[in-house]
Amino acid sequence: MAKLNIFRLLLILVLSYLSDRANGRVKFKGVNEKLKQLNKPAVKTIQSEDGDIIDCVDIYKQPAFDHPALKNHVIQMKPSFKLKEEKLGTKGLSSKLVVSQTWQKSGSCPDGTVPIRRIQRKDLLRAKSINRFGRKPREVVSKSNITDPKNGLYPSNNSTQVALPTIVNRSAANLVTLGYNYIGAKADINVWNPNVAAADEFTTAQIWLKAGPGDNFESLETGWTVNPHLYGDRRTRLFAYWTKDSYKSTGCFDLTCSGFVQTNPQVALGAPIEPVSSEFGQQYHVTLGIYMDPQTSNWWLKFGADVPIGYWPAGSLMFYLNHSSTLVEWGGQVYSTNVKKTPHTKTAMGSGQFASGLYGNACFIQNPNIVDFSMALKYPEWVGTWADDYYCYTAYNYQKGYGTLPVFYFGGPGQNPNCP
Template sequence: MGKLNVSMLFLTLVLSYLSDRANGKINFKELVDAKLKQLNKPAVKTIQSEDGDIIDCVDIYKQPAFDNPALKNHTIQMKPSFNLKEDKSRTVNGSAKLVESQTWQRSGSCPELTIPIRRIQRKDLLRADSIDRFGRIPQETVSKSNTTNQKDGRFLFINNTKIVLPTVENESAAMLVTLGPDYIGAKGDINVWNPSLSFPDHEFSTAQIWVKSGPADVYESLESGWAVFPNLYGDKKARLFVRWSANSSIYSGCFDLLCDGFIQTNHQVALGAAVEPVSSVSGQQYYITIGIYKDPQTNNWWLKYGDDTPIGYWPGSLFSFLTHSSKLVEWGGRVYSTNVKKSPHTKAGMGSGHFASGLFGKACFIRNVAVVDFSMQLKYPQWVGTWDDEFNCYTVYNDKKSSATSPAFYFGGPGQNPQCP
């Protein structure tokens, strides 16, 4: 009898919902249509990619960034005003190839003064947990006092100084970290893989660079690298991403061009598009080069990709702490899941899905790590430290063999294993 009552209650709720829909009180279709119209701008040209993506070539002056009222009178900076000097005298161990193309480029190209934007389709919104927050990470909870390193007795040390990193719920990170007063840029060659996920609808895995500034509970962050994020992108491919946040992503920021922030200037590279080929265990290794740099003349933060190619920038007006410089730079990976920092732990892989001890050909690496300060000279950080939130699940290793060899940072792991139940 109890089961019958529950069934009748469910049927009543369904009929009530359908009645409200019919009476116009709830119109989900209109909500989705309005969001699609907001996200997808009119195209000058459309390209159907062989991997299922649709790329719209959008007038550079009609891109999503200009939905922001604060950028209404913004004049696009078409290229950076700076040139950086880099010391590449040290050799690197192991042969790896730079990824120079994206899948969609085999199907066409966008004309100059347009930018390629990956079209958001109805199925993308229907996958999302929230249409309103589509393209954003679920709100992060950051704590100053309740930190992972305080709980387990471990601390990060940089130049013999103890650094307490804040806990971010639902996120596990493995990083190379440097702390300084005036960083205005960072770069690295990021090894590309396709890690597996336990719950693709609710997890993602990245390999990336973070440029941060501000207090732990309201920090500002610029990020870029590759991400495997099925809930956002609809598949398990590694894709080029950017993300920015202010107030620790509580109120602002998003991935790629899914909110009014990042201004793209490049007509050849699409944010959110697949990166290929990817690396294989004991096989050919591939990498992408990511650089994030502040323009001292404009205070805009530029993203460069591949062989020093400018993609676009975050206007300095979006930020408070990052207007001057960055205090913290991180290189490495993260896994976002509701099943990190608990048992049973997710089996979501970070990096290649192998521990850092696997080294070249097995573990994910970031090499040619560099920072830049107001001297405009790219150089390896003077002081670095390594950190992993869950050292039994994901590990780190900074491999510095000699002064003649460029250090390589390795990170990653499988998640759940006998030491990480």
């Protein structure tokens, strides 16, 4: 009888193990530990009407300080620099600045705390692995390593054309400047809520500052995204991102890993922004910028009317970006395993309309400025457009008239009659 009971017990354990494997639970046996690591004790908790939970966390207990290189880091509470802005001829588009997030309707965080979107169990269970949670998928580079944009020039430096790699699992439509030492970039990014066709795909409108070799570059990024795999819905959300090794094993979105030091108690990374633009209706934009502090080498993220959110301590996190960026991009990106193939994904970029639709129809980026060591915001000396999946997403730097600055339009619907 004892042997029979032991056999039954073993059978139950085996069946339970197989059931767990079938449900993906074995892979996530460290979920509770990861949640405890990510979600720091809250001084105050805010339940947002959109379903998010915002924890107001002591500024000195935020996730940044879990990074080994930041154990003894002293917080820089505000930037030490002030930028000059060149006043160039421009005809501004009729667009309202977005400065609010949905959660702010339900409360505010006290001084001395920072608002952090709480990571829930269901968020982790969507990830392919706990270690990859909050990270962009690795870039898969085509063996041909050359993209042939149909809409114009290769990006170039001093009239020398530069071949950019073809990324198999991403499509981009960007405005590019490269070859100089940039210590900042800014833009007014038109806000939309494009369609994302599959739960494991995402779309962005953003700024990139990059440095380093093409197969192991460093990148600081910000903009808006629709990313159901990470956030669990299809809302348009403010995001920040960093990587030291071209998305291989470092960095993450927002505060889902250690690294970014937040100082602002009013803006939550990863939280929805509203309102969004409508076709031939009211247009909205979000103003975002990333700037290096010349005294500390920290890269500051600013939102709206020059409001600092926090910074990446480049001296601790980066190597190439500890000095400057050599490549700046503005525009959109779609991640899917079904780009550049048939059938193509239906995930949209920008407004979901092609760049040729212009104002009110296509997504735009206005005032794409850079900062060099003159510490002045200015339009880049040279820019080029880049679209590597041209029949699906396009890029167009449109100049309305002589003496005015161009406005960059980008986007598209993904799959369409010319992009089957």
